[in-house]
Amino acid sequence: MTKAPTRIQKRNRAAILSAGLDVFSQYGFRGTTLDQIAEAAGLSKPNLLYYFSSKEAIHTALLERLLENWLDPLKALDAAGDPVQEIMAYAQRKLALSKDFPRESRLFANEILQGAPRIEYILHTDLKQLVDEKTTVIKGWADKGKIAPVDPYHLIFSIWALTQHYADFDVQVQAVMPGSDPYAGAATYLDHVISRILQP
Amino acid sequence: MTKAPTRIQKRNRAAILSAGLDVFSQYGFRGTTLDQIAEAAGLSKPNLLYYFSSKEAIHTALLERLLENWLDPLKALDAAGDPVQEIMAYAQRKLALSKDFPRESRLFANEILQGAPRIEYILHTDLKQLVDEKTTVIKGWADKGKIAPVDPYHLIFSIWALTQHYADFDVQVQAVMPGSDPYAGAATYLDHVISRILQP
DNA sequence: TCTTGGTTTGACCAAACGGTCAAAAGAACG
């Protein structure tokens, strides 16, 4: 039976995870140092290691927390709903995730870029299973003529790409469209795109 | 007057750049070590530094070589051509770049994720200028009713996102669609998507 | 208050890091 965390434990663990998310999402696992995280968290390095046993433990905790919700938008795609509405709503949920959790998106992107050594098995099990299930649903819609006959895998890839781009390539987006909030325009554009793609 | 490079110089410089591209594109600048590059290139570490004065010199050389061709597909978008054809052809050029130079795409992605410290000025000058120019062209097409009235910035972002995704998230794509070559399906899907988006 | 358990720190360590250097080894060419 593990003890309930103290007030200080809660505060410091949260600070470390937030600081770790800042740094890991920018530099990846190998490019991140404990000193960077410690400074961002406002703690000393040995104090970090009092709360997490290693650099990898922080990274793992972040990845696990991320994966808890990462697949939710796709899971919520309902085979019984209206096809175009369902896919549009899925894309909007994914876009909202990019807007509200850009660091998590970049953490995921970094992990994939590095070959996904720590989450590869999830990609091949949970993710693949989920995608297979939902592509079957989408293919069913296409076969019934409810949506245009698109490749459901590439449809899902395109939704991932379109939505995550605004978080992962934020620096580039900001450079090209300075000042404005890209997410408002992205939401409108996304609706346009998806309704056009799927029009039977 | 710089001397012509010897046969050995050509071979070893090329080996180092290729090895550096392998490692930098996976782990980013900070996450990459000279030993990794040296081993991948089949040279000793001091021998590396005989050809490139520092880790940063290798990275800079790679980024410069990348940027030479990175913007070419968009530059070739012709205001005098057929609007839908031009944009579709642009997307296909960009997709071909992802297929033929996936490591370069990942190197770029890594640089952006890390805040683009070494190429930020290019994003704000060359890239922004080019995008502004081409969005003006696209907006002109939209105003004349030649294509649907889409936001040209988000249109370009979507082409970047869709095409680079197959290189940058290769591991994930392979996990979900094992065995198959995603680029064939992507090319077909891309044509479908763009023609649908732009139909006036 | 005192005691107990949670928290913080400075000093330290071995390994890995980017980089240097002088000397050895090898190519090129008359």
Added chain:
DNA sequence: CGTTCTTTTGACCGTTTGGTCAAACCAAGA
């Protein structure tokens, strides 16, 4: 062959890195 220039290497250096540890510090309840 001998000479000159290029290439390669092993030994080394100072710094950074992930991590340890004992000791000091502090919060909180009895």
